[in-house]
Amino acid sequence: MTVSGAEGTNGLISARHEDDRAQVALELRNVTKSFFGTTVLHGIDLDVQRGEIHGLVGPNGSGKSTLIKVLAGYHTAEPGSSGAVDGDAFTLGDPTSAFRAGLRFVHQDLGLAPSLGALDNLALGRGYHRGRFGSISWRRERVVARQALDALGYNFDPTVPVSHLSAAERTGIAIARALADWQGEAKIPVLDEPTATLPVAEASRLFEVVRRVQRRGVSVLFVSHRFGEVFDICDRVTVLRDGRRIATRGLTGLTREELVELTVGRELSEQGPEQPSGEQAGADQALVVRALGGVTANGVSLEVRRGEIVGVAGVTGSGREELARLVFGAVTRKTGEVLVNGRRLRAVPSASIASGVALVPSERLANAALLSMTVRENITIASMSAFSSAAGIRKSAERDEAMRWIKDLGVVPPDPDAIFSTLSGGNQQKVVIARSLRLNPKVLILNDPTQGDDHCGAWVGGPRGELIGVGGQGWKPFAAGSRLPLVRARAS
Numbered sequence: 001m002t003v004s005g006a007e008g009t010n011g012l013i014s015a016r017h018e019d020d021r022a023q024v025a026l027e028l029r030n031v032t033k034s035f036f037g038t039t040v041l042h043g044i045d046l047d048v049q050r051g052e053i054h055g056l057v058g059p060n061g062s063g064k065s066t067l068i069k070v071l072a073g074y075h076t077a078e079p080g081s082s083g084a085v086d087g088d089a090f091t092l093g094d095p096t097s098a099f100r101a102g103l104r105f106v107h108q109d110l111g112l113a114p115s116l117g118a119l120d121n122l123a124l125g126r127g128y129h130r131g132r133f134g135s136i137s138w139r140r141e142r143v144v145a146r147q148a149l150d151a152l153g154y155n156f157d158p159t160v161p162v163s164h165l166s167a168a169e170r171t172g173i174a175i176a177r178a179l180a181d182w183q184g185e186a187k188i189p190v191l192d193e194p195t196a197t198l199p200v201a202e203a204s205r206l207f208e209v210v211r212r213v214q215r216r217g218v219s220v221l222f223v224s225h226r227f228g229e230v231f232d233i234c235d236r237v238t239v240l241r242d243g244r245r246i247a248t249r250g251l252t253g254l255t256r257e258e259l260v261e262l263t264v265g266r267e268l269s270e271q272g273p274e275q276p277s278g279e280q281a282g283a284d285q286a287l288v289v290r291a292l293g294g295v296t297a298n299g300v301s302l303e304v305r306r307g308e309i310v311g312v313a314g315v316t317g318s319g320r321e322e323l324a325r326l327v328f329g330a331v332t333r334k335t336g337e338v339l340v341n342g343r344r345l346r347a348v349p350s351a352s353i354a355s356g357v358a359l360v361p362s363e364r365l366a367n368a369a370l371l372s373m374t375v376r377e378n379i380t381i382a383s384m385s386a387f388s389s390a391a392g393i394r395k396s397a398e399r400d401e402a403m404r405w406i407k408d409l410g411v412v413p414p415d416p417d418a419i420f421s422t423l424s425g426g427n428q429q430k431v432v433i434a435r436s437l438r439l440n441p442k443v444l445i446l447n448d449p450t451q452g453d454d455h456c457g458a459w460v461g462g463p464r465g466e467l468i469g470v471g472g473q474g475w476k477p478f479a480a481g482s483r484l485p486l487v488r489a490r491a492s
Contacts, residue, residue: 025050025219026085026103026188031092032078033066035422038413040066041077042244048188053210053220055230055251057263058240060426061412064223065108067240068192072105073098085187102187106194108425109365110174114163118173119145121162122180148176153205167363168202171195175206179213189213190221193425195229207233225426227256239263285342287443289327292336297322299335304443321362324447328352328359340443356442360433360449368432369420376402376416379434405434 026048033041041063048054058064069075071083073095083092083101090101112121122145129144131137145158154172162170171194178189191210195203210220210233224230230237231251239246239262247262287304297319304310314320325331327338329347338345340355352359361367370378379402380387387398402416409430411423420428429449436444 023050024048024087025052026221027083027087028067028071028092029082031067031070031081031083033063033070033075033081034078035413036415036418038415040243040413041070042242044240044243044245046238046245046248048219048221049236050219051214051217052235053214053222053233055234055237056221056223056240057225057227057230057237057259058246059263060424060430061242061410062240063243064240065192065424065426066243068105068107068190068223071098071103071190072107103190104178104188105190105192106171106174106178107192108196110170112162112170112173115161117160117162118149118156118158118176121173122148122158122177124177126180144180148180149173151179152176152209168198171198171202175209179209188219188221190223192223193225194222195224195226203229227259230259231256241265286340287327288339290337290339292323292326292338293334294319294322294326294331295334297326300326301336321447324359324361324445328357328445330359330361357445358436358439358441358443359445360436360447362448364428364432368435369428371419371421373420374417375406375411375420375423375431378420378431379405379416379438382435383439401438405438409434 024047026046028044028046031041031044031046032039040061044063044067046056046067056064056067066075070077070081070092073091073093076093081092083090085101085103088101090103091097113124119141123141128136129140131140142158149156149158149172152172152175154169154176156165156169162173165173175191175194178191189210194206198206207229210222214220222230222234234251236248236250237254237259238248239259241263246265249259249262284306285303286306289300289302292300300319300323302310302312312320312323322331326333329338329345329349329352333347338347340352340357343355345351345355345357349359365371370381373381376399380398384393384398386401387394399416403414405411406414406416411427411430411434413423420431423431433446433449
């Protein structure tokens with residue numbers, strides 16, 4: 001009788017286990033990945049339930065980007081890693097297998113062909129619709145492209161090259177491409193920080209689309225460093241840190257403070273000291289902008305004192321995107337002037353650099369990165385004099401210098417010879433910032449610095465924008481928890 005009872009109990013447990021597994025849309029088990037001998041994913045387990053929007057968060061170097069790239073087939077996983085969609089196994093590290101399993105991706109870099117329009121970018125991968133005699137049916141393609149964009153609330157010419165569109169419109173194309181066939185094979189859209197370049201109104205529109213998809217029973221994996229978005233749209237959230245899964249929690253009853261503590265691994269009371277206010281920092285004006293104007297910016301004036309960090313925020317099209325380049329002299333100034341330490345700055349980048357002004361531009365992949373070169377080369381290329389001699393470049397000295405900045409900014413993996421393109425978005429941003437910091441600038445302009453940077457996204461909060469920092473005794477990495485004084489830019 002005892003044996004029979006045990007068999008019956010085991011049968012119930014087994015049936016329950018099978019029922020639980022039947023509710024899983026995406027199942028990952030023991031996903032492990034190493035680069036250059038450094039393990040960046042340590043046996044990650046992740047379940048996405050049917051019909052849920054599942055958030056994935058974590059600080060820089062936590063493994064989010066690597067996990068998504070393994071899922072998409074860009075990176076191969078170590079032996080013993082496994083994945084399944086609706087109970088059917090697929091091969092991690094094989095993009096064809098992931099596609100056939102029903103996974104669709106919107107990555108941080110969007111993966112669009114800039115010289116082509118939305119029409120062609122939407123057709124990439126699936127192929128073009130053909131007419132009666134095998135030629136491309138452009139009329140059908142225009143209708144399909146228009147429908148895909150309309151579903152997301154976008155209204156622009158689908159034949160205009162992507163390079164001529166705004167960041168919000170480019171993101172819309174990538175999302176439309178990922179969601180276009182969700183009613184057919186696409187079972188799980190994976191959105192990797194899709195709102196990174198979107199203003200609030202556009203992000204809200206995306207959320208409505210995602211919720212509409214969810215209501216049809218489709219599961220979504222939503223990667224974000226904006227905790228407000230996670231609470232707005234997700235049902236559950238998984239936290240990664242140092243390549244390990246820390247927790248998976250339902251959003252009901254979870255507070256923002258608890259999620260931050262899970263993410264950074266310490267209590268909020270341990271955050272760094274507040275930055276001094278402008279008055280405390282001293283009255284010396286290191287940077288003065290007077291009535292600066294360009295294409296969209298008009299009569300902008302601001303002042304930055306030594307030792308002060310000033311934030312500039314604004315909606316898309318307000319002139320926020322152009323201001324940093326106007327100050328640096330990277331675009332033509334129509335009006336106004338810029339002074340550094342009381343001396344007027346000519347409107348050319350070379351004059352800015354000579355005066356101690358450094359710019360970290362937005363969209364690092366297009367404007368600031370040497371993708372196929374090493375982390376070491378990306379850090380040191382702005383100034384090579386310390387490593388140059390009649391015999392050539394002293395590689396050991398260059399590597400030591402790069403390693404110092406890698407340690408100071410916490411770049412993962414800590415390998416100066418790692419190829420830049422293999423790093424996660426946040427770590428790429430750290431390398432780009434390190435390049436400017438090692439010049440010990442008098443004025444550091446960071447244009448959209450939180451792009452792919454989870455620490456900034458978690459701690460600064462508020463509207464996206466630029467930081468204009470003025471150095472004091474020497475630059476140090478910005479501490480998590482620092483509070484930045486926000487100064488309003490004035491339009492004269």
